[in-house]
Amino acid sequence: MSAIIDVRNLTKTFGAFAAVKDVSFEVEAGGIFAFLGPNGAGKSTTIKMLTTVLRPTSGTIRIDGFDPVTQSHQVRRSFGIVFQDPSLDDMLTARENMDFHGVLYDISRAARRERIEQLLNFVELWDRRNSLVRDFSGGMKRRLEIARGLMHHPKIIFLDEPTLGLDPQTRNHMWQYLQELNAKNGTTVFFTTHYMEEAERIARRIAVIDRGTIIASGSADELKTQTKTESLEDAFLTLTGHSIREEEGTNLDRMRRIRGMMR
Amino acid sequence: MNAVYILWLRQFKRYIRSPARLVASLAQPMMFLIALGFGLGSIFARAGQGSYIQFLVPGIVAMSIIFSSIFSGMEMLWDRQFGFLKETLVAPVPRFAIMLGRVAGGATTAMIQGAIVLVISLAFGFRPNNWLVVPEALAVMLLISLLFSAFGMVVGSKMTDMQAFPLIMNFIVMPLFFLSGAMFPLRGLPKAMLVVATADPLSYGVDALRQLLIGTSHFGLPLDIAVLSGLTLALLFLGSYFFSRMEV
Numbered sequence A: 001m002s003a004i005i006d007v008r009n010l011t012k013t014f015g016a017f018a019a020v021k022d023v024s025f026e027v028e029a030g031g032i033f034a035f036l037g038p039n040g041a042g043k044s045t046t047i048k049m050l051t052t053v054l055r056p057t058s059g060t061i062r063i064d065g066f067d068p069v070t071q072s073h074q075v076r077r078s079f080g081i082v083f084q085d086p087s088l089d090d091m092l093t094a095r096e097n098m099d100f101h102g103v104l105y106d107i108s109r110a111a112r113r114e115r116i117e118q119l120l121n122f123v124e125l126w127d128r129r130n131s132l133v134r135d136f137s138g139g140m141k142r143r144l145e146i147a148r149g150l151m152h153h154p155k156i157i158f159l160d161e162p163t164l165g166l167d168p169q170t171r172n173h174m175w176q177y178l179q180e181l182n183a184k185n186g187t188t189v190f191f192t193t194h195y196m197e198e199a200e201r202i203a204r205r206i207a208v209i210d211r212g213t214i215i216a217s218g219s220a221d222e223l224k225t226q227t228k229t230e231s232l233e234d235a236f237l238t239l240t241g242h243s244i245r246e247e248e249g250t251n252l253d254r255m256r257r258i259r260g261m262m263r
Numbered sequence B: 001m002n003a004v005y006i007l008w009l010r011q012f013k014r015y016i017r018s019p020a021r022l023v024a025s026l027a028q029p030m031m032f033l034i035a036l037g038f039g040l041g042s043i044f045a046r047a048g049q050g051s052y053i054q055f056l057v058p059g060i061v062a063m064s065i066i067f068s069s070i071f072s073g074m075e076m077l078w079d080r081q082f083g084f085l086k087e088t089l090v091a092p093v094p095r096f097a098i099m100l101g102r103v104a105g106g107a108t109t110a111m112i113q114g115a116i117v118l119v120i121s122l123a124f125g126f127r128p129n130n131w132l133v134v135p136e137a138l139a140v141m142l143l144i145s146l147l148f149s150a151f152g153m154v155v156g157s158k159m160t161d162m163q164a165f166p167l168i169m170n171f172i173v174m175p176l177f178f179l180s181g182a183m184f185p186l187r188g189l190p191k192a193m194l195v196v197a198t199a200d201p202l203s204y205g206v207d208a209l210r211q212l213l214i215g216t217s218h219f220g221l222p223l224d225i226a227v228l229s230g231l232t233l234a235l236l237f238l239g240s241y242f243f244s245r246m247e248v
């Protein structure tokens, strides 16, 4: 088994607060990996470090064999990402946003034209291709971001809560597309979600992170067996034990969780 | 190279899609032309310095360029706030290309602003000594635009929130403008003031424009060009280094 993502003892602190603590995990090439955890657990922070936009405090990361800190260019060539937060230029049209992306990722003009039409149709925005993103609804913006993220065909695709705010049709559509991409091109898929049934259905491996630490990993079945539960949702709740933690959580923990929810 | 082009194109499109910004940014130079050009004109003439409008216009053109350039650097904060910055940062594009594209975009809009001010100043009675050097003057305007757009990007890449914007304006941009000799001749200045003006890069931009448009110069055109291009290059490299260190 060759790991395309290899994380060892990864830590990230913001001031005195450790958002990610001594995290280690691997994702095999061609795998579909779900990174689960409550709000503020450290999922996005980890993804930012894997995708070169945040420097780790300590630990090592290898993405397709390269180090995001010292070999950021090679790392950037190997992945695509759909961020959790908005990342569109709202003074550009849908098509211009796509085209901008396509040029940055060095896709030929002909391929760009073809894929933009295909993907905008796919997320049902083709009719609105010449509208400024400013005038889009939240869900439409999200769909455009998904379409843009699928435009080039990297070895790894990171999706940070991609389905947040998407209608069920688009959600199913998107997973189907990703599964096809995974089967056909061997694209590794790394995603986070708060929809447990989604993770259970799509992911072949799962890691659960809570308060910056990975507390369990394995397939959905393994997690269910381990926690003696019937569904991944129950397994997740058992593992992250909300009610228990509320009692023993320090003030700081509570504040942190509230902050995490607001961002 | 395509990346540089698309980054440039994006900024240009944003510029032409916000006409309000264009109009607003012309108000200030107009005010300076009216208040100073007409207000101080007679004193300037009585002091035996000739026409103040002739003298002032290159300075005001430089002013509109520096303000517009800095503004495009501040757009980086906008991009950070609205998240678009991430899209550029994760792209497999050399940071120097990102810097170049953004600076080219900022400089293009700044230069257009400068050119518009130059045209408007004709209505205030400004006339270049020689119409044939206008293309050269435009080239110098482009150079000033590049320099201060690069400067704006360097500053913008170091800032993380809008709060710092008034600080930048009041403690960097305003002094750069007011101490540059944009509004007064450097000849005969008190020693300390001259030292400051000599250290101000905008002085060389204003000086080069005056040489070309009205035929007077303090430093001489070759030195002006050398300083402007040298600094631009240095800032381009500094900016791409800062880009490579940038986090979201």
Ligand SMILES: Nc1ncnc2c1ncn2[C@@H]1O[C@H](COP(=O)(O)OP(=O)(O)OP(=O)(O)O)[C@@H](O)[C@H]1O
Residues within 6 Å of the ligand: A014, A019, A037, A038, A039, A040, A041, A042, A043, A044, A045, A046, A084, A256, A257, A259, A260, A261
């Ligand atoms: N730049 C920052 N400065 C300070 N604290 C930060 C910063 N970024 C993240 N944090 C903190 O790190 C913790 C983890 O945040 P992160 O965004 O990784 O959570 P998450 O698992 O993605 O949560 P969510 O499900 O809500 O997206 C949170 O407590 C958050 O407040």
Ligand SMILES: [Mg+2]
Residues within 6 Å of the ligand: A043, A044, A045, A084, A160
């Ligand atoms: Mg998150």
